Amino acid sequence: MSEYYADLRDLRFTMFDVLNVASLAEHERFTHADAELFEDVLLAADDQARELLHPLNETGDRKGVRLENGRVLTPEGWTEAYKVFAEMGWHVLITEPEIGGQGLPHVLHVAVGELFSAGNMSFGFTPGLTTGVIGLVNSFGPQWMKDYYLPKMVSGEWAGTMCLTEPAAGSAVPDLKSSAIPIEGTEDAYKIKGQKIFISSGDHDFTDNIIHAFLARVEDDPTISLFLVPRERPEGDGFVFNDVTTVGIEEKMGIHASPTCSLSFGDEDDCVGWLIGERGKGLRCMFQMMNGARLEVATQAYGLANLAYQRSVRYAKERVQGAAVQDLRKKDAARVAIIEHPDVRRMLMQMKALSEGARALGLYAGYCADRVEVAVDEKDQKRWHHQLEILTPIAKAWASDEAFKVAELGIQVHGGYGYCSEYGMEQILRDTKITSIYEGTNGIQALDLLGRKVARGGGVMMMTMLNEVNRFLNGPLKDGDFAPEVAALSKARDAIVKTAMDFAQRSMKGDIQYSALHASPFLQMCGDLLVGWRLMEAAQVASKRYDARLQKIDVDPLDEELGNVLQDDEEARFLHGKVATARFFVHQILPRVHARLMGIESDDRSALMVQL
Amino acid sequence: MKILVAIKRVIDPDARIRLNADSSGVEEESVEYKVNPFCENAIEEALVLQGAHGGEVVLVTVGPEDVTQTIRSGLAMGADRAIRIEGVDTELDSDLVARILHKVVERESPNVILLGKQAVDGDNNQVGQLLAQYMGASQACFASEVVLEGEQAKVTREVDGGLETISIPLPAVITADLRLNEPRYASLPGIMKAKRKPIDVLTLDELGVTDTALKIEVLSLELPPERQAGSMVESVDDLLDKLKNEARVL
Numbered sequence: 112m113s114e115y116y117a118d119l120r121d122l123r124f125t126m127f128d129v130l131n132v133a134s135l136a137e138h139e140r141f142t143h144a145d146a147e148l149f150e151d152v153l154l155a156a157d158d159q160a161r162e163l164l165h166p167l168n169e170t171g172d173r174k175g176v177r178l179e180n181g182r183v184l185t186p187e188g189w190t191e192a193y194k195v196f197a198e199m200g201w202h203v204l205i206t207e208p209e210i211g212g213q214g215l216p217h218v219l220h221v222a223v224g225e226l227f228s229a230g231n232m233s234f235g236f237t238p239g240l241t242t243g244v245i246g247l248v249n250s251f252g253p254q255w256m257k258d259y260y261l262p263k264m265v266s267g268e269w270a271g272t273m274c275l276t277e278p279a280a281g282s283a284v285p286d287l288k289s290s291a292i293p294i295e296g297t298e299d300a301y302k303i304k305g306q307k308i309f310i311s312s313g314d315h316d317f318t319d320n321i322i323h324a325f326l327a328r329v330e331d332d333p334t335i336s337l338f339l340v341p342r343e344r345p346e347g348d349g350f351v352f353n354d355v356t357t358v359g360i361e362e363k364m365g366i367h368a369s370p371t372c373s374l375s376f377g378d379e380d381d382c383v384g385w386l387i388g389e390r391g392k393g394l395r396c397m398f399q400m401m402n403g404a405r406l407e408v409a410t411q412a413y414g415l416a417n418l419a420y421q422r423s424v425r426y427a428k429e430r431v432q433g434a435a436v437q438d439l440r441k442k443d444a445a446r447v448a449i450i451e452h453p454d455v456r457r458m459l460m461q462m463k464a465l466s467e468g469a470r471a472l473g474l475y476a477g478y479c480a481d482r483v484e485v486a487v488d489e490k491d492q493k494r495w496h497h498q499l500e501i502l503t504p505i506a507k508a509w510a511s512d513e514a515f516k517v518a519e520l521g522i523q524v525h526g527g528y529g530y531c532s533e534y535g536m537e538q539i540l541r542d543t544k545i546t547s548i549y550e551g552t553n554g555i556q557a558l559d560l561l562g563r564k565v566a567r568g569g570g571v572m573m574m575t576m577l578n579e580v581n582r583f584l585n586g587p588l589k590d591g592d593f594a595p596e597v598a599a600l601s602k603a604r605d606a607i608v609k610t611a612m613d614f615a616q617r618s619m620k621g622d623i624q625y626s627a628l629h630a631s632p633f634l635q636m637c638g639d640l641l642v643g644w645r646l647m648e649a650a651q652v653a654s655k656r657y658d659a660r661l662q663k664i665d666v667d668p669l670d671e672e673l674g675n676v677l678q679d680d681e682e683a684r685f686l687h688g689k690v691a692t693a694r695f696f697v698h699q700i701l702p703r704v705h706a707r708l709m710g711i712e713s714d715d716r717s718a719l720m721v722q723l
Numbered sequence: 724m725k726i727l728v729a730i731k732r733v734i735d736p737d738a739r740i741r742l743n744a745d746s747s748g749v750e751e752e753s754v755e756y757k758v759n760p761f762c763e764n765a766i767e768e769a770l771v772l773q774g775a776h777g778g779e780v781v782l783v784t785v786g787p788e789d790v791t792q793t794i795r796s797g798l799a800m801g802a803d804r805a806i807r808i809e810g811v812d813t814e815l816d817s818d819l820v821a822r823i824l825h826k827v828v829e830r831e832s833p834n835v836i837l838l839g840k841q842a843v844d845g846d847n848n849q850v851g852q853l854l855a856q857y858m859g860a861s862q863a864c865f866a867s868e869v870v871l872e873g874e875q876a877k878v879t880r881e882v883d884g885g886l887e888t889i890s891i892p893l894p895a896v897i898t899a900d901l902r903l904n905e906p907r908y909a910s911l912p913g914i915m916k917a918k919r920k921p922i923d924v925l926t927l928d929e930l931g932v933t934d935t936a937l938k939i940e941v942l943s944l945e946l947p948p949e950r951q952a953g954s955m956v957e958s959v960d961d962l963l964d965k966l967k968n969e970a971r972v973l
Contacts, residue, residue, distance in 0.1 A: 203911075
């Protein structure tokens with residue numbers, strides 16, 4: 112009963128008309144990635160999300176994965192679909208062409224990621240993690256490792272995982288206990304021992320071999336190293352079991368078809384791993400993978416949020432209930448679809464603004480990653496890299512927090528039917544929740560933003576980011592039709608600058624705790640500002656096209672029948688909707704920045720003082 | 724072995740169709756096009772036959788420049804090259820398409836011509852049959868299995884009430900039914916390669932089609948009536964009465 116929907120129109124508009132991603136093809140790195148190719152890839156992804164992934168979504172949720180005789184079995188049909196998906200090469204879309212990838216832009220990876228998440232979030236883990244491990248090996252692995260492992264992972268024959276979390280080392284990764292002991296007579300082989308938990312795709316029946324990127328400490332090293340640990344290790348002409356045992360799988364709230372495994376390495380003292388990168392530099396290597404993965408979490412989150420919106424707006428147009436509020440006193444007032452009720456419209460607009468806002472931010476972050484790669488000089492490179500650094504924790508945390516709220520509103524719009532499983536709305540809510548937790552909880556993202564990004568280098572990254580926003584705020588829009596919105600965004604920016612200065616002063620006085628207490632609200636404030644900015648950029652483009660469109664179809668913008676025109680003319684409706692969405696966001700959602708500022712300025716330390 | 728596959732784009736079958744202002748046609752602005760599903764079966768079969776017998780798979784379609792998108796999706800599945808005949812896809816009927824294809828066949832001399840059995844927009848189911856007539860060649864429509872044996876094609880056809888297997892000499896026209904195969908997805912490398920594959924563009928003049936008169940004139944189109952709300956009946960007797968006297972199905 113639950114259906115897949117994607118908003119290709121908004122994806123195209125944001126990529127082509129707002130970001131002008133087609134201009135990336137002017138750079139040698141992406142000459143092959145012109146607008147035509149973007150379009151073809153987008154359509155292919157949409158087809159696969161609808162036809163290959165979505166039909167498996169509901170059974171995946173109901174049946175989930177199971178552990179039998181020490182191996183994880185995925186639901187019926189999943190292995191076959193994985194093989195098709197991997198053969199398509201989706202997991203190597205951004206991978207370098209030199210090793211068999213497609214070398215396409217990150218922004219396109221972000222765009223198709225949203226579609227796959229909407230189609231079937233659980234399905235995306237194995238390919239996504241494989242992409243990450245390919246990146247790690249290719250960036251840091253020794254040549255023999257690249258030669259041996261990359262072809263099998265690029266072809267999709269083998270899959271990857273990232274093994275960080277341990278029973279006593281979750282958010283605090285450096286507390287891990289796993290160990291690696293150099294094997295005498297070898298250059299980079301180590302005896303591996305340790306317990307890892309919450310390992311997504313840690314075991315499954317998609318592939319013959321699973322390649323773990325594994326963090327451990329070598330002997331008494333203070334710092335952590337990264338290892339490649341295959342489930343089956345090559346020996347002689349064949350393979351031997353590398354002593355990686357699947358101890359259990361988690362019963363979870365959502366993503367039931369994604370195997371979340373507890374793995375035990377080296378129970379029989381026969382687990383071998385090989386060093387990736389330099390000894391002691393494991394966390395730094397892993398962060399490369401994590402940064403990409405954090406953006407992917409944002410796309411997962413708003414992919415589901417957008418799906419919730421798409422289903423809800425359709426349901427609201429069909430579900431007839433009650434009379435219009437202005438007709439309530441009339442006898443025999445006509446029953447109307449619930450979309451006519453202002454409170455339902457309020458919820459739908461919240462959902463639309465938050466999910467389109469998250470998409471705009473996610474695509475922009477992907478675009479920044481591409482601009483880093485095609486930068487012409489150091490200054491240009493810094494301009495985009497600084498933004499990407501600031502955007503990564505914000506996109507991850509803001510999108511995942513807001514997506515959960517959108518999922519909740521989706522249930523609300525569906526009323527009792529939303530609470531039932533029939534329309535698939537409660538599954539969206541359950542699946543979405545994980546996005547604020549994994550790949551670094553949103554609390555960790557907030558500390559990352561404040562401690563590693565805003566505070567570093569005298570705040571240079573944040574200044575680069577705000578410069579981009581200021582360029583827009585000081586642009587031509589500040590005097591026209593959008594003056595109130597630009598003014599509101601400027602006030603929000605001022606609130607954020609004020610907060611950042613306040614934190615800086617406090618930390619100079621040694622008061623770290625207060626800033627840490629308010630790091631999450633600060634991240635949310637930054638997210639609101641940046642999303643408002645991206646939505647207004649879109650509104651600026653949309654508004655011009657909207658005027659041109661009305662002229663073309665010969666309609667007066669003040670026509671009393673405009674509502675009917677918008678209903679009939681898809682293009683005008685879309686563009687009008689983009690402007691309305693930006694205005695709604697700026698006036699109905701952005702003001703919460705000031706409430707948060709008040710909280711931070713209050714100097715209230717009760718959460719720190721109270722004995723709970 | 725050269726296989727010519729004639730393909731057609733149709734408005735996304737899942738999208739809501741709207742009529743233009745004077746109901747003379749379907750509104751085409753900002754619609755999404757897809758390859759007609761039966762044509763995808765035809766492409767797939769051509770690629771399967773190519774895999775078994777070697778040779779070349781050539782796509783052909785009639786349409787304006789933006790139909791190139793549809794062509795590329797077929798090239799991305801694995802076809803080798805394509806021919807686009809310049810034309811307006813709404814100013815065609817089955818007979819004109821068949822005559823155009825006939826000229827293409829004369830130029831290309833394929834061994835097998837594969838088509839979808841019909842397009843899901845017009846549902847005409849005529850082009851393959853007409854083309855075979857113009858070519859004076861054998862035809863096998865509604866194929867659910869195709870086996871090439873030397874200069875013969877053994878084709879299993881889905882006919883009323885069962886299957887019919889016939890053997891026809893090549894060159895022949897074969898039209899694909901849905902159960903013929905499961906069309907493959909275009910892979911990413913396939914999509915990237917498709918951009919470099921040649922697409923020849925020919926005008927009707929160049930092709931030698933001089934008579935472009937249509938034999939079918941569309942007078943008007945109308946949308947199906949909106950579904951009416953159902954009504955509850957009081958008893959089984961009422962239901963039987965309605966089925967007998969209103970619906971007249973009993």
